[in-house]
Amino acid sequence: MLSRRSFLWASGGVTALAALPTAAKRAVAAAPELVARANPVQLLPPGYQETSIWGYSGQAPGPEVRVMQGARILRRFVNQLPQASSVHWHGLRAENAMDGVSGLTQDAVPPGESFDYDLAAEDAGTFWYHSHNRSAEQVARGLYGPLIVDEPTPPDVDRDVTLMLDDWRVDPKTGQVEEDFGATHDLSHGGRLGNFISTNGEAAYQLPVRQNERLRLRIVNAANARLFTLGLQGLDGWLMAYDGMPVISPEPVPEALTLGPGQRVDLFVDVIAKEGEEALLGRIDQSKGYVQAAFPVSGSSSANRRPAPALLPPNRTPDMTDLAEAATLRLEMSGGAMGSMREAIWNGYSRKAGELMENGQFWAFNGLVGMTETPLARLSLGQVARMTVVNDTVFPHAMHLHGMHFRVLAQDGTPGPLRDTLLTLRGESHEIVFAADNPGRWAFHCHMLSHAASGMMTWIEVTT
Numbered sequence: 136m137l138s139r140r141s142f143l144w145a146s147g148g149v150t151a152l153a154a155l156p157t158a159a160k161r162a163v164a165a166a167p168e169l170v171a172r173a174n175p176v177q178l179l180p181p182g183y184q185e186t187s188i189w190g191y192s193g194q195a196p197g198p199e200v201r202v203m204q205g206a207r208i209l210r211r212f213v214n215q216l217p218q219a220s221s222v223h224w225h226g227l228r229a230e231n232a233m234d235g236v237s238g239l240t241q242d243a244v245p246p247g248e249s250f251d252y253d254l255a256a257e258d259a260g261t262f263w264y265h266s267h268n269r270s271a272e273q274v275a276r277g278l279y280g281p282l283i284v285d286e287p288t289p290p291d292v293d294r295d296v297t298l299m300l301d302d303w304r305v306d307p308k309t310g311q312v313e314e315d316f317g318a319t320h321d322l323s324h325g326g327r328l329g330n331f332i333s334t335n336g337e338a339a340y341q342l343p344v345r346q347n348e349r350l351r352l353r354i355v356n357a358a359n360a361r362l363f364t365l366g367l368q369g370l371d372g373w374l375m376a377y378d379g380m381p382v383i384s385p386e387p388v389p390e391a392l393t394l395g396p397g398q399r400v401d402l403f404v405d406v407i408a409k410e411g412e413e414a415l416l417g418r419i420d421q422s423k424g425y426v427q428a429a430f431p432v433s434g435s436s437s438a439n440r441r442p443a444p445a446l447l448p449p450n451r452t453p454d455m456t457d458l459a460e461a462a463t464l465r466l467e468m469s470g471g472a473m474g475s476m477r478e479a480i481w482n483g484y485s486r487k488a489g490e491l492m493e494n495g496q497f498w499a500f501n502g503l504v505g506m507t508e509t510p511l512a513r514l515s516l517g518q519v520a521r522m523t524v525v526n527d528t529v530f531p532h533a534m535h536l537h538g539m540h541f542r543v544l545a546q547d548g549t550p551g552p553l554r555d556t557l558l559t560l561r562g563e564s565h566e567i568v569f570a571a572d573n574p575g576r577w578a579f580h581c582h583m584l585s586h587a588a589s590g591m592m593t594w595i596e597v598t599t
């Protein structure tokens with residue numbers, strides 16, 4: 136049984152959620168301007184106060200940015216926030232100068248100013264955009280949105296639905312986002328977890344469907360730190376893509392599917408629940424089930440289920456087979472609460488753990504805390520790299536490489552699907568392989584944004 140509770144605090148009032156009217160549809164605009172601003176929205180269910188979020192167009196998620204594969208994404212980012220900001224196009228293998236990483240690929244855009252983004256959408260798939268300046272705060276406040284690149288030949292589905300999952304830390308009394316963005320406990324433990332969970336900015340997301348209808352669900356984990364473990368009920372189908380990149384053969388959707396922060400999946404699912412029933416996307420949290428999104432069924436789209444879907448057309452796939460010549464890299468993650476990090480280098484000097492903590496720094500990659508003058512690795516264009524990623528901490532991390540996708544090698548060396556974010560659990564070690572085929576300075580960091588802010592941030596340079 137799945138409970139309807141989106142709140143993780145005890146509250147008697149939320150059981151009535153099922154009966155709520157559907158919230159007004161969010162604006163889906165292809166506006167050339169992407170305006171970031173503070174705005175009060177009814178994030179929590181009616182009866183609670185409005186929440187002043189920071190969002191693109193004042194909404195969280197922001198407006199859908201959607202283009203055809205091969206087209207360019209053109210947006211004038213207008214910063215009406217009280218802080219400098221920048222926009223990162225997560226997962227797009229695009230031009231480095233447009234990657235939106237403040238301090239690495241551009242300066243953050245000051246309040247009142249703007250920046251013109253102009254980048255190629257080479258890959259079709261499910262991506263997202265979000266702030267990349269002070270992201271532990273700015274993404275938590277709501278600065279993210281869907282970025283969809285359409286295949287030139289649309290796949291055969293009845294409906295294409297993006298679901299952005301998030302958790303918010305709000306004070307239920309005031310309805311406001313808690314402003315403890317640099318809380319030591321979050322930095323040093325599992326990151327900033329929220330107490331209110333949303334799908335597309337709603338507590339009780341609902342989408343009416345028909346029996347046997349085929350949905351493309353594009354699921355994005357936009358949370359700062361939460362792992363979402365998801366399951367289906369009354370829906371059945373195939374996993375078609377990870378992190379925007381189609382799989383080589385569709386896999387049945389696993390019973391439990393975990394997405395780390397920043398990760399995405401595309402599912403093609405058929406509504407097998409019957410008329411009058413409700414299909415569900417469920418979330419499993421500490422072995423309890425909750426409703427993440429509900430799909431009430433009325434009518435049917437056909438008498439039978441359709442045949443299995445055709446593959447999504449592959450995006451450009453770099454050749455990574457020649458591992459003999461590959462550059463060998465290693466990334467050892469250390470630190471955090473209950474970790475063994477005694478000292479590490481920060482801003483050029485070796486410091487004791489105590490001094491690092493006083494400065495809000497808790498994590499290191501290869502003994503180095505945070506951004507460094509020189510990159511973790513300098514690769515020449517076209518070079519293949521294989522990297523061992525060792526999680527020597529007691530927390531999970533979600534390592535995101537900008538600008539290029541990688542494959543995770545299985546124990547026996549078989550390459551897995553192309554991904555841009557690696558979820559690594561405590562004590563795990565993974566090997567990833569990527570082709571350095573995109574020149575520039577690429578951020579490589581933990582997508583648990585409090586971790587990135589407290590040491591887990593580095594970069595890789597691809598030189599021409």
Ligand code: C2O
Pocket residue numbers: 223225265267397535537578580582
């Ligand atoms: Cu989605 Cu560097 O981030």
Ligand code: CU
Pocket residue numbers: 531532533581582583586587591
């Ligand atoms: Cu982390």
